[in-house]
Amino acid sequence: MPAAVSEKDEIIKIAVLAVGGQGGGVVTDWIVHVAEDNGWYAQATSVPGVAQRTGATIYYVEMVREGEGTPVLALMPSPGDVDIVLAAELMEAGRAMQRGFVSPDRTTLIASTDRTLAVMEKIVPGSGIGDSAPVIEAARAASKRFLGTDLDRVAVANGSVISASLFGALAGSEVLPFPKESFEKTVSADGGKRGEASLKAFRAGYDAVRETGADGAKDFGKEPAPVAKAASGDAIAGPAQDLKTWSGFMESLDLDFPRDARDMMRAGLEKVVDYQDIDYGREYLDRMKGIYGFDAANGGAPKSFRFTVEAAKYLANAMTYDDVIRVADLKTRATRFERVETEMGVRDAQVMQVTEFMHPRIEEIAGTLPAGVGRFILNRSRLRSTLDYFVNRGRRVRTDTMRGFLTLYFLGGLRRMRRRSLRHGTEMAHIEEWLDLAKETVATNYDLGVEVLRCRRLMKGYSDTHERGISKFDRVLSALPDLTGRDDGADWLRRLIEAALKDEKGEMLDGALKTIKTL
Structure with missing residues (x-):
């Protein structure tokens, strides 16, 4: 067979790393398609991970200009021999660097800076989330050019998925010798509304890496992460008397507590009032007054009143303990349905079904009852085991149905009786x-x-x-x-x-x- 690739021919090598559900295969197919449309020969392979959301897949593409014969291309990337790395998630970029796919003399690293948490990060009882900063710092040092932004957020904002915005970032980086129109043609081939949304996300990803900077692209790795708002939001709404009481709380924060503790105490107040009612907020504030007085009398001032600050946080968490009432309340809030609809990308003509998985034991049921009744049940082993047989089993509650929603809504409304439980x-x-x-x-x-x-x-x-x-x-x-x-x-x-x-x-x-x- 005549040699298909001479020394002067250019082979472009691309590695795509993604976890299950991120569309790594779609991006790979698009890369092959745009290469073939422009007269290049392309070969794609993949090595799948263990399973969806646990393992990650490495997709690999090699492309070369078409010539005589059929080229023989590699099936897997080799350390130090990859031109472009696309990572659909930040830690996948880190994994690519660990495997040696990213080189400072040749590799353009394009990564989404969002996080899809690994199983090991989720199972830790505390916060097991890996620190993103070292990965971003390593990406800058290990690559010839690092382009990173939250491409998942870009995609969601345009009604699509990350594969489209990642493909757009690849086009915007201009590391492939193909025009933007060719990339757009490939994305548009999906057709219909899906194709329109993908094209919008593609263009948004393209624009993201085209913003001006030292190397023609903005270094999105320095962007701060979005800050979540308090559960009750910035605006406090409610009956006029409660709003007047709340204003009094705010005045008390300014007059009766040190500056170091005010922000944490406001967050704590919002949390306990949202959890129960305005009187519960007064109870929290009264406890904190005693704690601050004790702190001041025991050398808190030189320590910036750390005891008061920590108490403000952990007392609020302790007072807003999770019980059946709390779980039911959260699952029937309008804000939760809005969030789920947004995450699922529900359109006007679509119907969303929501199934809640609940598994209360007799201890949780008894804990919701008045103290005397609950104690009576738990102190009688035969009655306790009999009732536990009926309640201690997994349940699926459809909150998109009237029956399921009203059941949980009723349970959430029992918070008026919580103090007697x-x-x-x-x-x-x-x-x-x-x-x-x-x-x-x-x-x-x-x-x-x-x-x-x-x-x-x-x-x-x-x-x-x-x-x-x-x-x-x-x-x-x-x-x-x-x-x-x-x-x-x-x-x-x-x-x-x-x-x-x-x-x-x-x-x-x-x-x-x-x-x-x-x-």
């Missing part, structure tokens, strides 16, 4: 014990007392998740007597909290507790 009494008693322990500790070791407040982050969720959180909370604080007299006690308690958050089984926490016993 068994669960509320239990939570309030636990809060008082926790705050008393923190105050007792801060009186002798300020920094250690602050860490006792932070232990509250171990408790979250409801049902089995909540029970595991309580167990870890108790085990971490069991080390407090051994740490109270140590100058580094706060550091050790912080390490225990981190160990408890990183390991659901608690093995890391067990090891850390044993280490403390040897100090």
Whole structure:
């Protein structure tokens, strides 16, 4: 066979990395299509990941100008031998760098800076989300040219998916010798409304990397992440009397509390009022007044009142514990349906069906009842097990139906009775014990007392998740007597909290507790 590729011929090598559902295969097909339309021979291969959302797929394209015979092209990218890397997610860009696909002397790295969390990031009881900053910094250093922006957000804003905006970013980078019109023709081939939306997202991705900068494109890696608003929003609405009371709360924040704590306290107030009512906000504020007074009397000023600031955060979280009422309330809010519709891209003529998965146990049901009734049920093992047989099973509730929605709406409305429930009494008693322990500790070791407040982050969720959180909370604080007299006690308690958050089984926490016993 005559040689199809001579030394002067140019082979362009492209690696596309994406996780399941991001359209990596679509982008690859489009690249092949636009190459063939322009008289190039293109070959595409792929190595799939383990499964959707767990493994990631590497797509690889090699293209060369058509000549005599059939070229023999590689099936997989080789380290140091890739011209273009397209990453549909930031950590996939990091994976490409780890495998050596990105080289400072030749590789153009085009990446979406959004995050699709990996399984290992999701299963961590605390925050297991990887830090994006080191990946972006490495991308700048490892590539010849780095172009990054939130291409997923660009696509969603134009009613499409990331494959279209990623393809647009590739066209806008001008690293391929093909005109923009050729790329647009390929995208438009989908036809219909889908093709129109894809074309809009393509053009938005194209424009994103065409903004002016040192190398002809804006370095989107420096863009700050969007900041989420508080659950209750910036505007407070409600009855006139409640609004007057709220204004009084705001005046109290300015007059009765240190500047360092005001922002956190406002966020805490918004959260507890949204959770229950304006009187619950007054209860939160009264508790915080006592905490601030104690903090000021125990050397808080030189420490920028860290005890008060941390209490403002974790007391609000403790007072807004998750129960059946809270879950039902959140699932029937109009804002939630609006968010789901936006994420799913629902159009005017489309009907959205929403199925909620719920699995309450008898403990959650009894906790919602008046304290006496709930305690009566839980203290009688035969009655408890009988009722648990009927309620402790997974349920699918269709909130797009009248019956399903009204059921959860009714449960959410029970928050008016929450203060009389068994669960509320239990939570309030636990809060008082926790705050008393923190105050007792801060009186002798300020920094250690602050860490006792932070232990509250171990408790979250409801049902089995909540029970595991309580167990870890108790085990971490069991080390407090051994740490109270140590100058580094706060550091050790912080390490225990981190160990408890990183390991659901608690093995890391067990090891850390044993280490403390040897100090």
